[in-house]
Amino acid sequence: MLATQWLNNVRDILTALEETQMEKIRQAATVMADSIEAGRWVHTFGCGHATIPVEEMYPRIGGFVGFHPIIELPLTFFTRITGEMGIHQFLFLERADGYGAAIMKGYNFDPRDTMWIFSHTGINNVNIDVALEAKQRGMKVIAFGSAAAAKGKQTRHATGKTLFDIADVVVDSCAPVVDASVDLKNHQDKVGPVSTMAFVATVWMTVTTVAEILADRGVKLFIHPSHNVPGDTTAKERLDAALVEYKRRVVGI
Numbered sequence: 001m002l003a004t005q006w007l008n009n010v011r012d013i014l015t016a017l018e019e020t021q022m023e024k025i026r027q028a029a030t031v032m033a034d035s036i037e038a039g040r041w042v043h044t045f046g047c048g049h050a051t052i053p054v055e056e057m058y059p060r061i062g063g064f065v066g067f068h069p070i071i072e073l074p075l076t077f078f079t080r081i082t083g084e085m086g087i088h089q090f091l092f093l094e095r096a097d098g099y100g101a102a103i104m105k106g107y108n109f110d111p112r113d114t115m116w117i118f119s120h121t122g123i124n125n126v127n128i129d130v131a132l133e134a135k136q137r138g139m140k141v142i143a144f145g146s147a148a149a150a151k152g153k154q155t156r157h158a159t160g161k162t163l164f165d166i167a168d169v170v171v172d173s174c175a176p177v178v179d180a181s182v183d184l185k186n187h188q189d190k191v192g193p194v195s196t197m198a199f200v201a202t203v204w205m206t207v208t209t210v211a212e213i214l215a216d217r218g219v220k221l222f223i224h225p226s227h228n229v230p231g232d233t234t235a236k237e238r239l240d241a242a243l244v245e246y247k248r249r250v251v252g253i
Helices: 002-020 022-037 048-057 087-094 099-104 125-136 195-216 235-250
Strands: 042-046 067-070 114-118 140-145 169-172 180-182 191-193
Touching (some): 002 022, 002 195, 022 042, 022 114, 022 169, 022 195, 042 048, 048 195, 087 125, 099 125, 114 125, 125 140
Parallel strands (some): 042 067, 140 169
């Protein structure tokens, strides 16, 4: 069954992440923990389906204050497909020189911040622009993507660099560069992409490591609790406290 093939492909990726990326994840998490402990932000960014890990980590139950999602609507809004904000426009915008720099103008940053970027291949202009702008502002850049499989792919950026060339720490998603992973009879193209599963797995591997580091340092985390558990009478109070802390930090952004 193709469903089983897809599940096996995902299991192989999860195993590869555990066997090859734990030290890199620890390095990335340490950089992020330093930013959050300083009262600053880990800014998160991606385009297309690489916005899914950004939206997955915060805000959501089990996430905590310190991660600031930067999601540019034309780079993530797929429900119309054609017409206004369709796929053709998206492909143009993610490859447009200067768009990432324009996005960065909308926020205030600090050298103590971290920029965490998700990109499957690391070759498109907007992610590279965001990374370069972050570096110019003194931030550390963390990149998650299919770095090994994408090695040798030609960047679309005028600098001649990929996102993985620029980043201070790279965590390899271990997903194949073609993304789709299951052969289909009578068809050239495969089905069953796996990069989203890889990204979401690495998100929680990283965020839980950040939490572990900060807890070991004695830093209080403002965690979003589940507000659907019967008998938990303080969940709303804890959620309100997290949102108050978020609003306190977000002033000036």
